[in-house]
Amino acid sequence: MFSTSLTTNDLLFMLQGAWVTLKLTAAAMLIGTLAGVVFGLLRAAMPYATLPLSWALDVFRSVPLLIQFVLFNSLKSLVGLNWSAFTVGCVVLGVYAAAFCTEIVRGGVLAVPPALRRASRSLGMSYWQDLRYIVLPVATRVAFPGWLNLVLSVMKDTALVMWIGIIELLRASQTIVTRIQEPLLVLCIAGLIYYLMSLVVARLGARLERRWQEHD
Template identity: 85%
Template sequence: MFTTSLTLNDLLFLLDGAWVTLQLTAWSILLGSLAGLLFGLLRALLPRASLPLAWVLDVFRSVPLLIQFVLFNALKSIVGLNLSAFAVGCIVLGVYAAAYFTEIVRGGVLAVPLSTRRASRSLGLSYLQDLRYIVLPIATRVAFPGWLNLVLGVMKDTALVMWIGIVELLRASQTIVTRIQEPLLVLCIAGLIYYVMSLVVARLGARLERRWQEND
């Protein structure tokens, strides 16, 4: 007969951790999307002038995220920044997401055919109008699948914030495992919660893409 020491309070504790995971994901993606949009446009429209920016972003894409967490957390203490662990997690994840989203935006902008841009200019649109009404709408649809994959990736990467003291879903599950010594059950439940959260995000993204296709 199957028996377990897992209680309702343990399940609620896991859900609290999942809520922290969602908050980290939301704030990180917001920061990463805004910065990545700006950086991506700079990389696409001013490639030579933004070359130093590309080198900096390459560093954040190349260095493992866990090392970035540890280094930034140590730097915060050395400099004396009064930031909470949650803020540190959002900043590091946000910069990490921005480094990847920059290339997603850049690819989306460069995917707009040059002939399309020339046609818009021949119709009398200014450079900014061409960017707003032609380039950005097309680039958004091209970049959206990559952005959605980035959201799902960041959601899973939030598990690394446990190393700076944040109790998110994985840390909550480890705490419960330490107490009741049932790792298989607890981690399966945690994995199921991750799956449900990712599934909801993926389904919402697919629904939005279908709406775009229907409006074409």
């Protein structure tokens, strides 16, 4: 007969950790998307002038995220920033997301056919009108699948914030495992929660894509 020491309070503790995971993901993607859109447009419009920016973003894409967390958390103490661990997690994840989102946006902008842009300018549109009404709508549809994959990736990467003391889903699960010594059950439940959160995000993204297609 199956028996377990897992309690309802343990499940609630894991759900609280899942809520922290969602908040970290939302904050990181807000930072990453806003910065990524600005940087991506600059990279597409001025590829040579923004090479230093590209090199800087390459560093954040290349260095493992765990190292970034540890280094930034140490740097925060050295320079005297009175930031909470949650703020550090949001900033590091946000910069990391921005590094990838920049390339997603740049690829979306470059995917807009040059002939389409020339046609809009020949109709008397200004640069900003062309950007707003032609480039951004087309680029958004092209870039959206890549952006959605980035959201799912960042959601999983939030597990690394446990190394700077944040109790998110994985850290909460490990705390329970330490107490009841049932890693298989607890980690299976944690994996199920991750799956359900990712499934909701993916379904919402798919629904938004269908609406775009219906309006074509």
